[in-house]
Amino acid sequence: MLKFTAAKIIMLGLLLLPYQASNATENYNLPLLNDGTSSIVSLDAEYRLGRNWARILRGQAPMLDDPITYQYLEDLLWRLLPNSQVQDRRLELFVLANPSFNAFAVPGGVIGVHGGLIQAAESEGELASVIAHELAHLSQRHYAQRLEEERRNRPLMLAGVLAGILVAAADTQGGMAVLSSTMGATTQNQLAFSRRNEQEADRVGMQTLVNTGIDPHTMPQMFTRLQRTYQFYGQRPPEFLLTHPVTESRIADSLNRASQMPRPQHSTTGIEFSLIKARMDVQFADSADAALRVFRNALEANATAYNRYGLMLAAIANNDFPLAERTRTEMPASLRQHPYVELSRAEALLKSERPADAEAATRNLLSLYPGSRPVRSLHARALRSNGKLNEALREYKSLTRTYPTDALLWFQLAETEGLAGNTLGVHEARIEYFMLTAQLDRALKQIEYARKAKGLPPAASSRLDQREQEAIALRQEMKAQF
Structure with a gap:
């Protein structure tokens, strides 16, 4: 029987401590020109390995069931991708319901973002800098570069690296234990190798930011923010700081590099980042009541889009639907008509057991955004809640054809098929x-x-x-x- 339990994964990771320390979520050097690693691991082999590992990830780690946030991150990823050095663009994004600030790249084009990373960032540029860094690890094929050094241990070694990432994604505390032990067992030579490749990913990632029209200074800003956060973790830092060590020299190097690059003349960032950050702050709040108190006080002090939307979401989480609707109607028209806000209103209608109104709202949105994944997903839910099972089935089947690797969609389709008999x-x-x-x-x-x-x-x-x-x-x- 093929079964991947957390205990087995942790054991495998611990067996591979010397290597995993410098690889736990990325690493390794050299441009792709005249790539000699293909003789060791072909791009196709990397792709199959990564996608099979992704199957384990889906089964072991909690995915964030939030099509709005997923669509935002996917849009950001695809803004960066054409300006990166990634050659094989068959990427798959995973958004994890994990409050730790972490991101990872796995051979074969798998990109993972923890919801907590959005909370840690203070701007879209800071968030983009982490994603660009991970894309650089993929484009430089850092995993395959490491395999070049240790051919004989290749299968077990790479399995251990992927196991370490999986543990960190599925179990924050377990992941910290494995990665902390790994760091303690790493030789100085391996750490130096990791730093060289981190610098390579910083350089390539920063160029991706510039090519995309994003301020390169957001990368050292994010590094500085993460380093300051480190002091609150004592001896148990988060996975990102363990696997992407942030030092004063690295910050200085990135600041120096950013100062030599052009800054964009005009910002292309809208309010979407602020709204998604509000979604994550409510999602990972200690309680719905706590989120409501925080956003109510914040809105009284400063009527920003982030605070308005956050209060609306916190009210929905507390089942205070009159407050949620009042907060929405008091928004400026430009914010009230934003698709994220309109989708959240439909979410509130569904949660308050008004499926007919939810269906009408999503149908209207569908006429405005016919290809939108979150709109289509919410519309399918509204149809099912409103008893229109055949229409819901058609929508879910259409969604699974468009997004065949979305396990959550297949789960919803199975539920709807069951209701339809x-x-x-x-x-x-x-x-x-x-x-x-x-x-x-x-x-x-x-x-x-x-x-x-x-x-x-x-x-x-x-x-x-x-x-x-x-x-x-x-x-x-x-x-x-x-």
Whole structure:
């Protein structure tokens, strides 16, 4: 049985301490010109390894079920990507429901952002600087560079590196334990190697910022902010500071480099970052009551878009829907009509058990933003809540065709198929969900259940046969990789 438990992952990480310290979420040098690492690990092999690891990540780490925040980060990623040195642009973004400030890049184009990183940043540029840094690790193929040094230990070594990232993503405390032990066991030579590659990622990432029209000074600003935060953690710093060591010399180097680069003439940043930051501050607040108190006091002191939207979200979290609506109506028209605010109003309508109104609101938004992922997702939810199951099924099926690796969409589709009484549809959606979350034995079990359905159409039987073959082949592949 293929099963990846936290205990096994931690043990694997601890077995690989000397290497993991300098690799735990990225690392390693040299431009991609005349890339010699392809003889060790091809780009295609990296891609398959990364995407299979992503299946484990989906099954082990809590994903942030917030299409609005996901869409914002994906838009930011795709603003940066064309201006980066990344050649293989088959990227997949993961947003984790984790309040620690961390980000990581994994071979094969997997980019992970913890929700807490948005909280740590004070501007979109600071957030973008971290993402640009991680893109640089991918473009320079730092994982593959390390494999060049230690060919004989390659399979176990890389599995250990990925295990360390997974533990940090799924279990903040466990991740700290593994990574802290790793740092203690690292040799000075390996630390120096890590620093060289961190500097390389800083340099390449900063150029990506400039090419995108983002102030390069936001990178040293973010470093300084993270370093100041370090003192509050004592002997247990967050994963990002363990795996991306921020030193005075590194800050000075980035400041010097930024001073030699042009600053953008005009800022392209809107209010979206402030609104998303408010979403994360409510999401990770100690309690809904605490968030409400903070934003109520903040709005009385300063009527910013961040404070207005934050109070609206905090009121929704507290089920105080009259306050949420009053806060929305008192917003300036430009903010009140922002799609994030309109989507949050639809979320409030759903939560207050007004599905017909929620459906009408999302249908209106759909006419304005027909291709919007968060609008389509919320519209599907509204249709289901309003009892329009066939329409909801059409929307969820369309979404899964457009975003086939979104496990949460397959989960929602399975739930909707169940409400509609479509047993075969439930099994097929669950098969996809289990395949995407590395629960391959459970996927095979669902295939077995589906075959027992009476009057199974030949086309469905053929689909099940194909998925069974794919699940068995994937299980063998992942056993060999991990």
